[in-house]
Amino acid sequence: MFLRIIHGKLKPGSWIDFERAYSDAIEKAGPIAGLCGRWLTRDLDDPDAGTTISLWASEAAMDAYEKSDLLKNGITARLAPFFSGEYRTTKSQVRFATGDPAPGDWVGTDN
Numbered sequence: 001m002f003l004r005i006i007h008g009k010l011k012p013g014s015w016i017d018f019e020r021a022y023s024d025a026i027e028k029a030g031p032i033a034g035l036c037g038r039w040l041t042r043d044l045d046d047p048d049a050g051t052t053i054s055l056w057a058s059e060a061a062m063d064a065y066e067k068s069d070l071l072k073n074g075i076t077a078r079l080a081p082f083f084s085g086e087y088r089t090t091k092s093q094v095r096f097a098t099g100d101p102a103p104g105d106w107v108g109t110d111n
Contacts, residue, residue, distance in 0.1 A: 008050070
């Protein structure tokens with residue numbers, strides 16, 4: 001399993017509109033090959049900052065998504081007006097996981 005994590009800041013006061021646009025863009029994107037889950041989190045200490053976390057079955061699927069027209073034109077283009085320009089993207093391989101559901105029960109598990 002692989003994670004793609006983006007932490008960034010939005011233009012001041014734009015969170016509510018961003019969250020609405022994010023939800024709409026993700027819904028319109030539909031199912032994506034290899035994507036097992038996706039989260040949007042809002043920082044507790046900074047209401048204009050947040051993180052998106054996506055869980056991928058394989059590194060190849062994550063890389064294909066990053067290069068896709070869907071990400072560039074269907075998601076990022078719709079969300080770019082909210083961005084302040086301050087963000088960081090990291091990608092990592094899940095080396096240990098526990099919880100409910102167990103990692104082996106995640107859809108699309110390809111360890």
